[in-house]
Each structure stands twice: as C-alpha cells, then as structure tokens.
Amino acid sequence: MEKLKTTSDLEKLRKNLLNKKNSKNTCVSICSGTGCRAYTSENVVNAFIEEIKKQKLENKVEVKRTGCHGFCEKGPVVVIHPMDICYLQVKPEDASEIVTQTLLKGKTVDRLLYTDQKTGKKIAIESEIPFYKNQTRLIFGNNRKIDPKSIEDYLTLGGYKALTKALFEMKPAQVLDEVKNANLRGRGGGGFPAGRKWETTRNAPETPKYVIVNCDEGDPGAYMDRSLMEGNPHSVLEGLIIGAYAIGSNQGYIYIRQEYPLAVENTEQAIKQAQEYGLLGKNILGSGFDFDIKIHRGAGAFVSGESSALMSAVEGHVGEPRPKYIHTAISGVWDKPTCLNNVETWANVPFIINNGSKWFEDIGTKTSKGTKIFSLVGNVNNTGLVEVPMGVTLREIIYNIGGGIPNGKKFKAVQTGGPSGGCIPENLLDLHVDFDELAKVGSMMGSGGMIVMDEDTCMVDVARYFVNFLADESCGKCIPCREGLRHMIQLLDKITSGNATEKDIQLLEELSEVVQMASLCALGQTAPNPILSTLKYFRNEYEAHIRGECPARVCKPLITYYIEPEKCKACGLCLKNCPTNAITGSKKQVHVIDIEKCTKCGTCFDVCKFDAVTKKTAEKNKKEKITVTG
Amino acid sequence: MKNVSLQINGKNVNAQEGMTIIQAAEKAGIKIPNLCHDERLKPFGACRFCMVEIEKNNRKKLVASCCYPVEEGLIVNTKTKDVEKIQRILAELVLSLTPSGTHVEIANQLGIKESRFKPLENPETPCNLCGLCVRYCKEIKKNNAVCFVGRGVNRTVALVPGASDKCLSCRECFDVCDAGKIVYLVDMIQEISCPPLKSKFSGRT
Numbered sequence: 001m002e003k004l005k006t007t008s009d010l011e012k013l014r015k016n017l018l019n020k021k022n023s024k025n026t027c028v029s030i031c032s033g034t035g036c037r038a039y040t041s042e043n044v045v046n047a048f049i050e051e052i053k054k055q056k057l058e059n060k061v062e063v064k065r066t067g068c069h070g071f072c073e074k075g076p077v078v079v080i081h082p083m084d085i086c087y088l089q090v091k092p093e094d095a096s097e098i099v100t101q102t103l104l105k106g107k108t109v110d111r112l113l114y115t116d117q118k119t120g121k122k123i124a125i126e127s128e129i130p131f132y133k134n135q136t137r138l139i140f141g142n143n144r145k146i147d148p149k150s151i152e153d154y155l156t157l158g159g160y161k162a163l164t165k166a167l168f169e170m171k172p173a174q175v176l177d178e179v180k181n182a183n184l185r186g187r188g189g190g191g192f193p194a195g196r197k198w199e200t201t202r203n204a205p206e207t208p209k210y211v212i213v214n215c216d217e218g219d220p221g222a223y224m225d226r227s228l229m230e231g232n233p234h235s236v237l238e239g240l241i242i243g244a245y246a247i248g249s250n251q252g253y254i255y256i257r258q259e260y261p262l263a264v265e266n267t268e269q270a271i272k273q274a275q276e277y278g279l280l281g282k283n284i285l286g287s288g289f290d291f292d293i294k295i296h297r298g299a300g301a302f303v304s305g306e307s308s309a310l311m312s313a314v315e316g317h318v319g320e321p322r323p324k325y326i327h328t329a330i331s332g333v334w335d336k337p338t339c340l341n342n343v344e345t346w347a348n349v350p351f352i353i354n355n356g357s358k359w360f361e362d363i364g365t366k367t368s369k370g371t372k373i374f375s376l377v378g379n380v381n382n383t384g385l386v387e388v389p390m391g392v393t394l395r396e397i398i399y400n401i402g403g404g405i406p407n408g409k410k411f412k413a414v415q416t417g418g419p420s421g422g423c424i425p426e427n428l429l430d431l432h433v434d435f436d437e438l439a440k441v442g443s444m445m446g447s448g449g450m451i452v453m454d455e456d457t458c459m460v461d462v463a464r465y466f467v468n469f470l471a472d473e474s475c476g477k478c479i480p481c482r483e484g485l486r487h488m489i490q491l492l493d494k495i496t497s498g499n500a501t502e503k504d505i506q507l508l509e510e511l512s513e514v515v516q517m518a519s520l521c522a523l524g525q526t527a528p529n530p531i532l533s534t535l536k537y538f539r540n541e542y543e544a545h546i547r548g549e550c551p552a553r554v555c556k557p558l559i560t561y562y563i564e565p566e567k568c569k570a571c572g573l574c575l576k577n578c579p580t581n582a583i584t585g586s587k588k589q590v591h592v593i594d595i596e597k598c599t600k601c602g603t604c605f606d607v608c609k610f611d612a613v614t615k616k617t618a619e620k621n622k623k624e625k626i627t628v629t630g
Numbered sequence: 631m632k633n634v635s636l637q638i639n640g641k642n643v644n645a646q647e648g649m650t651i652i653q654a655a656e657k658a659g660i661k662i663p664n665l666c667h668d669e670r671l672k673p674f675g676a677c678r679f680c681m682v683e684i685e686k687n688n689r690k691k692l693v694a695s696c697c698y699p700v701e702e703g704l705i706v707n708t709k710t711k712d713v714e715k716i717q718r719i720l721a722e723l724v725l726s727l728t729p730s731g732t733h734v735e736i737a738n739q740l741g742i743k744e745s746r747f748k749p750l751e752n753p754e755t756p757c758n759l760c761g762l763c764v765r766y767c768k769e770i771k772k773n774n775a776v777c778f779v780g781r782g783v784n785r786t787v788a789l790v791p792g793a794s795d796k797c798l799s800c801r802e803c804f805d806v807c808d809a810g811k812i813v814y815l816v817d818m819i820q821e822i823s824c825p826p827l828k829s830k831f832s833g834r835t
Contacts, residue, residue: 323698
C-alpha cells in the first residue's frame with residue numbers, strides 16, 4: 001500500500017479499484033453483523049466460498065462479508081448483486097442451491113425469499129421488501145455494500161471524497177458553516193446542534209483541542225452505533241477528520257465499549273488502513289493538516305456515555321460525571337477544549353459536505369434535519385435497524401416497516417430513547433418522530449432505541465425494569481440519583497407486590513420529580529422518565545396494583561395460575577413439566593394446580609396446547625387488601 | 631481579579647470572578663445548606679442540597695451553587711418552591727440512610743421529623759458519601775489513602791490498601807467528617823485490612 005500524497009493520487013487509486021471491481025460483476029454479500037454472526041453467518045460465508053470454488057466461479061463471483069444489513073429478525077441475510085436478490089434465514093446447506101439456481105441459471109430460490117404478510121406473495125428484490133422499501137437509508141445504506149475491513153470498498157463507493165473537498169476546496173470556517181447551516185443535531189440523545197458545539201471548541205482559547213467519537217452505546221436493546229462502527233467505520237473516520245479540520249484539532253479519540261469487540265477490531269483495522277494510505281497522520285494528502293486517532297476501550301459502564309464521564313475515563317480515571325457549568329467544548333479532556341459527538345453524528349458529516357447543507361436541510365422536519373437510525377425491537381414482527389427521515393410517524397415505523405405486532409396481539413406502548421426514555425401510548429402513534437415532538441410527550445430521542453410492547457406488558461413492571469437497570473448503572477456520586485433510585489425501586493417493588501397504597505404512588509411521583517431536577521448528570525436527570533411517563537399515560541395500571549390486581553397478569557405476587565376444567569383435555573403435559581409437582585390429575589381426569597406448591601414459573605401456561613391454563617388475579621391478595629383498608 | 635456583581639435573594643452582592651455562587655452568598659452572609667462543600671476543596675457537587683434557582687436572559691434554571699461560577703448580573707434565589715421541594719426530599723433520603731449528621735439540622739429547619747422512605751437495613755456505615763474525607767486526603771494531604779469503592783447504591787468509602795501507615799499518623803480527615811463517620815474511619819484504621827471493610831460499628835440507630 002503506497003502512501004497517497006495528493007488528491008490526484010487518491011483519484012488514481014479510486015479509478016484502478018473501480019476497474020478491478022468491474023471485472024467481477026456478481027457479488028454475494030453476506031451480512032456479518034453481530035446479529036447474523038450469532039445466527040452462524042460465518043458458516044454460511046464458508047459454505048459459499050467452498051461452493052463457488054467447486055463450481056469454478058471464483059473469477060466471476062465475489063463473496064463479501066458485510067456489516068449489518070438491518071433486517072436482523074430474518075438473519076442470516078444474503079444479497080446477490082447486481083440483481084439485488086435478497087435471501088433470508090439462509091443456512092450453510094442452502095449455498096449450493098443458491099449458487100446453482102441463482103448464479104448459474106438466473107433463477108430465484110423461492111423458499112428463501114421474503115413472504116409478504118398480507119398477500120402471501122414472494123418478494124425477490126431487496127428494495128421491494130416493505131421493511132426496506134419504507135426506509136430512507138442514507139447513513140446506514142452503504143453497510144450492506146462494503147466489507148468493513150476493506151478501505152478499498154469504501155473508496156469505490158466514493159469514500160473520502162468529502163475529505164478532499166473539505167481539505168482542498170473549503171476553509172475550516174466554511175466547513176463549520178456548512179455543518180451549522182445544515183442544522184445537524186447530535187444523535188447521541190440531547191440533540192444539541194453539532195455546529196454550535198464545533199464552533200465553541202474552535203473558538204476556545206486553549207490548545208490543543210480534541211475531538212471524540214462517543215461509541216459507548218449501552219442502552220438495552222439498542223445497537224445502531226455498534227452496527228455503524230462495525231459495518232462502516234471509515235464513514236465515521238471521515239466525518240471525524242473533517243470535523244477536526246473545521247475545529248482545529250490534531251488528535252481524536254474513539255471511545256468504544258469493550259463489549260463491542262467487532263467494532264473495536266474493525267475500527268482498529270480502519271485506522272491502520274487510513275494511516276497507511278496517508279488519510280490519517282502528518283500532512284494528510286499534502287494539505288498540511290495533521291490528524292491522528294486513538295481508540296479508547298470503555299470498561300462497560302453505562303454512565304460513561306455521558307460526555308464528562310467519558311472524558312474522565314479517557315483521562316484514565318473512573319468514568320464519573322462532573323458538573324458541566326463550564327461546557328466540555330471549552331474545558332473537556334485534560335481541561336482542554338473537546339468536541340464530543342456520537343457515532344451517527346460524525347457519520348452524517350461526509351454526506352453534508354458532499355451534498356451541501358441545502359440538500360440536508362430538505363430532509364426531515366423544521367427543527368430536526370436529516371435521517372435517524374432506530375433500533376426497532378420488542379414485540380414487533382420485523383426486528384432490526386431502521387433508518388427514516390425525521391418526522392415519520394411512530395405508526396409508520398412500527399406498522400409499515402416493523403410489520404406490526406406479532407401473534408395478532410394489540411399494541412400497548414412504545415418506549416423510545418433507551419432506559420431513560422418514556423413510554424408512549426397508542427393514542428400518540430401518529431406523533432411525528434423528531435427531537436422536540438418526543439420531548440413534548442415526556443420521552444426523548446435518546447440514541448434511537450425503540451422498544452415496542454404489546455398488550456401482555458405490565459407498564460409498572462416495565463418502569464421497574466428500566467429503573468432497576470439505571471440504579472445498577474448509576475455511578476453513585478450524587479445523592480438524588482443514588483438514594484433516589486434506591487427508593488424508587490423499593491416503592492416500585494412495593495407496588496408490584498400489591499403492598500402499596502395511594503400514598504406510595506404520590507411519594508414515588510414527588511421523588512421522581514426531585515431526582516429529575518436535582519441530579520448532577522443526565523443519567524439521574526432522565527432516570528425518572530420511565531416512571532413519570534407511565535404515571536402520565538398508564539396511571540390506571542398503578543392504581544390497579546394498589547387494589548391487588550395486575551391488569552396484564554405479569555406481576556407474580558398478584559396472580560395465580562388456574563386450569564379451566566372445561567378446556568383441560570387431561571393430556572398430562574403440564575403435569576409432566578411442572579418443576580414443583582404442583583399439578584395433580586391423571587388420564588381422563590381434569591388437572592388441578594395446588595396453589596400452595598405453585599411457584600408461578602409459568603411453565604404450565606407455556607406448554608398447554610389447549611389454552612386451558614389461565615392467569616387470574618390472586619384472590620388472596622384481594623382479600624388482604626380488604627382487611628387492610630377495612 | 632475582576633469584580634462581578636450579582637443579586638442573591640434580592641440583595642446586591644459583590645464577588646470576584648472565579649468564585650462560585652455559594653462562596654459569594656457566604657460572603658454576603660446568606661447561608662445555603664450543604665453537606666459536601668468545603669472552602670479548601672475543589673467543588674464536587676454531590677449532595678445537591680445547595681441547589682438554587684438562577685435567572686439569566688429571562689430564563690430560570692436550577693443549579694448547584696457550589697459549582698456554578700458567579701456571572702455579572704446573575705439573579706439568584708435560594709428559597710423557591712422547587713428548591714425547598716428538593717431539599718425536603720434530599721433530607722428525607724439522607725435521614726433514611728443515617729439518622730445523624732449535618733442533614734438532621736437541615737431537616738429540622740424544614741420541619742421534617744421523620745423520613746417517609748424506608749430506612750436502610752443493616753447500614754454498613756453511617757455515611758452520606760459526601761466525599762470530604764476522600765477529597766481532603768487527595769487534595770490537601772496528597773495522600774490518596776481514602777477512596778470510594780463500588781458503584782451506584784453499592785458505593786462506599788474505604789481505605790486504599792497499603793496506605794494505612796499514613797492514616798495512623800494523620801487522622802486529619804476526622805475533622806472534616808461529621809460525627810457518624812469518624813467512628814467508621816476509626817474502625818477502618820483499626821482493622822487495617824483490604825476494602826470493602828465491614829464496620830464493627832452497628833446499632834447507632
């Protein structure tokens with residue numbers, strides 16, 4: 001690999017790579033994101049390589065391990081280019097059929113195609129599958145086209161063109177203006193205008209200045225930053241170099257959590273390649289601009305995603321937030337001006353520079369521009385990563401892209417913004433998703449987690465789950481967050497076990513409001529959101545728990561399992577599977593659960609084929625309540 | 631040092647640039663309750679009792695007065711409804727943690743006799759983790775012999791293993807710690823073992 005000294009060197013290289021690529025025009029691209037890897041996509045890759053060798057197609061067909069395609073529900077995903085035929089849930093043994101039928105004969109293997117849920121029709125072309133068709137894949141789109149370990153792949157798709165444009169056709173102030181005019185807002189949660197942050201760091205008197213990529217995504221169920229970092233690391237690097245040029249920084253850090261080994265591996269490789277080509281280091285492409293990047297591996301604390309805690313961790317200290325009355329953009333790492341942005345924010349920059357702020361401004365809503373990647377998970381048919389323009393409604397995301405709720409269940413709520421976001425009820429499904437609209441209803445954009453919940457979800461239990469997570473992840477520095485969360489859990493435990501009174505709900509609400517107002521950092525300030533939003537939209541469920549009833553039949557202390565005699569076929573399946581021998585009965589004799597022995601594990605409910613096992617509100621609880629109140 | 635004039639509770643106050651609100655208030659004879667502020671140490675912002683309301687560009691905001699630097703023309707109010715609400719809940723939270731210490735005084739002033747929160751079961755230490763001992767040892771004595779261990783609700787104060795020699799001859803942190811914690815620290819020093827230490831002290835309630 002020869003160091004590129006000028007832009008023409010880079011363009012020459014790009015031309016050569018494109019010529020080379022054109023000789024192999026068929027490509028089998030196999031998703032090797034973390035989701036598909038878990039489905040053993042690596043075996044699928046090997047099966048394809050072997051089969052193509054066997055059929056002597058090595059010179060015509062390229063096999064490519066790509067980043068996450070996003071349709072994780074149906075992994076491993078295989079796409080045949082240039083026809084764009086998409087095969088889902090592919091197994092290694094399917095490789096020979098695909099090679100013979102599709103690559104040699106040009107036919108599709110119908111059983112591996114997507115089946116439309118409404119019409120039952122098979123859809124072969126990737127872009128026609130509703131999951132993809134209803135998205136706008138800007139930032140995430142190249143993930144499925146490139147091998148993240150190959151800088152050459154990124155270059156053939158026009159990679160680092162924005163960098164040369166910024167370095168040679170624009171002054172740093174012009175780059176800054178472009179980002180400011182585009183009104184790019186931070187994708188990490190707060191939605192602070194990136195351009196303004198850049199400008200603050202640029203104008204801060206101290207030197208040196210630092211730029212940081214925040215890849216400490218720690219929300220349960222969210223993985224968009226991970227997939228971007230794993231699947232297209234060069235797009236983040238390019239954005240970071242452009243940002244550093246605009247800000248006047250010569251050193252960048254990429255903070256990646258250690259739990260993302262593939263992201264670390266691919267980013268390390270990407271930095272090495274960029275250094276070898278001279279796209280990082282001294283005098284980049286002969287422009288006179290020096291910039292280099294180091295990776296900092298996080299030790300896995302959720303709170304380290306908070307900017308001041310992250311910077312403290314980069315310095316080598318415990319990841320603990322500090323007061324930010326003087327912004328980190330002025331006094332950050334080692335008290336020097338530091339500009340920190342999220343992975344997705346940096347990845348947006350090359351697009352803005354290439355296409356101009358005007359183009360970017362046309363996408364999205366009045367106050368939120370561009371697209372946003374969401375991780376759509378929970379009780380939804382098409383789990384995966386979804387990129388849509390700002391302003392799309394929740395209904396469109398959940399039903400048109402996500403394919404609705406599985407098993408004919410009813411929608412109950414969607415939780416956006418990760419653990420410290422809020423739960424949004426059904427009557428707000430037509431809400432246009434952007435930073436401000438979500439904040440208005442008591443939730444937030446966060447980094448883009450979206451957890452869909454169906455009618456079988458207990459909202460008090462959901463609040464308890466998230467608050468539990470946050471109590472685990474609180475650093476413990478300030479009293480409202482540490483002690484407040486401790487007592488929020490105690491109160492929620494009391495409610496879900498049916499031992500609380502109306503006073504406890506009031507206390508929980510009061511405590512939540514104080515924790516929101518008084519906590520030191522954003523973790524504590526947003527930690528009560530799951531409680532406050534469920535209290536706002538699902539207060540009746542809290543009140544039901546006070547009466548000894550869990551409407552969704554989730555909270556174990558408030559339910560009992562019961563076998564309906566009319567439905568029981570005396571098959572013995574529940575009896576055989578019960579771990580505590582709590583079920584009695586024999587052939588032709590209706591089975592009965594002994595409540596004293598039952599541990600409410602739910603096994604009988606899960607195994608019964610006749611829906612004879614049901615959950616009921618425990619009578620015991622109801623009675624107790626009456627004696628207490630009476 | 632540049633002079634800065636601001637208004638606290640309707641009173642005009644002069645301060646120097648670089649001061650925090652709490653310092654300016656103290657200078658003007660206005661007391662703001664707190665557990666973790668010490669003139670000699672760097673601002674920490676952990677107890678949050680010193681939250682005040684500030685008004686700037688016609689916008690109101692709640693900030694920790696021990697950390698927020700004074701600004702020209704800043705309007706500060708140390709006694710608003712929200713501030714009192716915060717202080718009340720915080721006092722109750724700390725009361726449930728430990729029944730003795732500076733916070734009892736604050737609670738009394740607010741008319742709180744009892745906490746509505748369940749008291750901590752088997753408290754290992756009557757400590758509110760204000761960090762005065764840790765910070766005094768680090769910043770003034772430069773010994774780094776006392777530290778925090780654990781995260782979140784499991785956070786506690788402990789001795790750094792091997793640093794106890796320095797402790798036995800120093801003991802200055804005893805003075806910055808209010809009643810309950812001194813006993814704990816004595817315990818720690820007597821035990822001289824690795825963290826996390828179990829205190830022999832029990833039953834202060």
